[in-house]
Amino acid sequence: MPHPNLDDTQPTPVVKKGASPETGKSTPPPPTGKVSFLARFGGALIFLSALLIVLAIGALAGAASGRAALQQADAQTRQQALEEQYTLAVQDLEAGRLNLAVQRFEYILNQDPGFPGVTEKMAQALQALYLTSTPPPQPTPTLTATPDLRPIAEMFADAENRVRASDWEGALQVLSALRKSDPSFQTTRVDGLMFLALRYRGLEKILQAGALEGGLFDFSLAERFGPLDSEAQAARQWAQLYIYGLAFWEVDPEQAVKYFGQLDQLAPYLHDGSGWTARDRYREALVQYGDRLAEKGEWCSAMSQYEIALSIRADEALQEKYQRATSECEGPSPTPTESASTTATQTPGGATETPTNTLPPGETPTPTPSATLPQASPTPSPTETFTPPFPPTTEAPTPYPLVITPTEEGNAMNLASLSVVLSFPFLAIFLGLWKVVQ
């Protein structure tokens, strides 16, 4: 067994701080200037750097996570809104409120074209709404405020191509941008293209989209350049008749009958954005007018209105009204005949009142054969509409509450300053710990 090193077992003298271990005598401390800053605070700096890095990484990761969470929440909210609109749209569709259903489906398609089932439902709603071959109304185009920075010549060529392709809407947008960029570029040609595009867009709006007022406005703009042609003039007159009739809708059926009666002769399939055609309106106005006359006891006149309405399209309810008016008009008969006035084509007795084919002052519609109208097709049923109750109109006694709710976000600080602020308490803790270590 080897002898152990006995020196190792000897007690080690206690050395004071700053004394040499060999002598045990006190030695002067080294001059402070010789201990480098790094040696003294290196650890602290390393820790501080680590702290800042951790803080920065943490804050950035947090921001990214928050952003992802927000995006997810945003998507969820949108999805919920779309689902709600879809549910309401299906309800509207089932209840026959086709216009509302189409509005909602359009919105969903705009937001999310891939929304399950919406395309089929939209098609279903449109099919029900437009039994004729007329396309649905076009939504108002979204304009852009950002200037078109393409070279002028390129824009001009684009506009010409769009006019050739009958893309009137697109042509007008490009031409407007071109005029904004350089009003002096081919001024007369640009004016000519504007005229064409406005005239054709107006015609499309009136004859296809059912945007009657929009079409009339386009014609007004086109007329600032040059005179409208016979086709546009005819379309304008038809649209005006329709709008006049519509102004009196449900309020003064006699006036409505007057205007829609004229239009029924000129352009029976002209329609508005709701899908109603002039003929539908005429028929409905006749029924409303007949009802008014019947209420006043003018049965023979009412019968005439119902008769014309029946000649357009017969249905059971109208047939009953007609029979009632006929029997009231002819007076009580001792032996009522069952077969009296059971067909729409039967000529009723009594006074026959037909709608007067007069025009609003200054208007002379001239039907032009060249004007394109949808081909005659089965008259669609008017869309079922409904009137929900209006809100109460009583003056509310509640005092006026000011509802300015300031949002608080404006005072928030940015991420960088947050990191700095956050580091202060940690720095304080660190310095305390460092002191302990020392």
Added chain:
Amino acid sequence: MIQRMLKSLPHLTPKRALSLVLMLAVLCAAGGGAFFTGRAFTMYRFGGKAPSEQATLAPEFVTPGAETQVTPLPANIAEIIASLTPWDGSTRVTALIMGIDYRDWAAQEEAARSDTMILLTLDPLTKTAGMLSIPRDLWVAIPGFQHGKINTAYYLGDIHKLPGGGPALAVKTVENLLGVPIHFYAQIDFGAFVRFIDEIGGVLIDVPEPIRIDLLGGGFKTIKKLQPGKQVLPGEWALAYARARNTEGGDFDRAMRQQQVIMAIRQRILEPEVLPTLITKAPTLYNELAAGIRTNLTLEQVLRLALLAQSIPDENIQRGLIGKDSVLFAKSPDGLDILIPLPDKIHLLRDQIFATSSGLGPLTEGDDQARMLAEGARIAIYNGSSLAGLAERTADYLRNLGVNIVQVANAAQPYAATTIVDHRGSPFSLKFFVNWMGIKAGRIVIQFDPNATADVEIFLGEDWAVSNPLP
């Protein structure tokens, strides 16, 4: 190796070990704290909208229905404001401004009717503007519903939760009524209106006649009387003045007063010291007012439009209202007072405000003849009359004027009335020849055909043979 590394470490006393552990704990806590604070800050700062969307403030028009949520402003809003330029779109911008019915609003109804509708329009190209007031009792077609008063559109859109709610349906209804595309809407509630007027230090109103106004709140103490003359009205008074309808003209007078207040706001904002201050304060003000405004305009769009509006002189602002002469007074089927619109009158008003002053007008200068010559259309003249040589004589006359005649021949069929056909879009030639030759409206044809050999074809009829100014 690990052992060597461990040996190289300073002697690890328990105290040092504890400190090291604590430091690591501090780092972990700091990292965790920073993470959660960063996350909370981001969600708090950009709550409701993705930061990317906020930071750019998309300048495009927002389609009606896509309502801008009340969202906080981006951090760099000051820079955005400083770099803003006036609206530089190429086409007219139109916005529907709405106020809701006080009774529905005070009763905290689930949905309210609109009480005020003003259509504002700005044309960046011609530096013109206009405003048209629409009476609330106007009897109109409401898309998707039966006919009704125009003020119920807002209510119906909200109560039926249509996309875009009440404002979107109100916009559609007004578009249907006027045919003018509407890009934006803003519904401003009473509180926001008052706060804004107070912020700009009130508005100077020239009151034309004594008028009793009713400040919000109800009761006798809120009833005040304004004497004629110019006076600065604070927010609450300006609102009451705009809402008052107890003068002879009722709602029509009220619409005039509303336009007067809008013009007064404009005047006040344009004062040299007000607009810069307002723009500086815009973020704060936006945050304060946002809850009281329902709009699809972003703040950037508002400011850029404001800058554009600043450059439009007073004389270029057209004001109009659908007044007594544009309507018929009537009762609805359920006995309500309504106004039946007279389309012809309304069209005149609309065209005056939205079409006549529009940038969508001809830029070619000169009178009809100068414009026709500038157009340089290729003209073909065909004789459809029984008078021989008429086409040649007409062509010679026109050549002397400088007209570009490319073909002279006999028509394939006789024409009783002179007919003109435009194949290329030559409005100035059409206008000149229609006026000069007295061509009837029914004899003007537009058949676009870019491959036609002539831009304009004129078929001379018997009417021209009988009566013409040719030498």
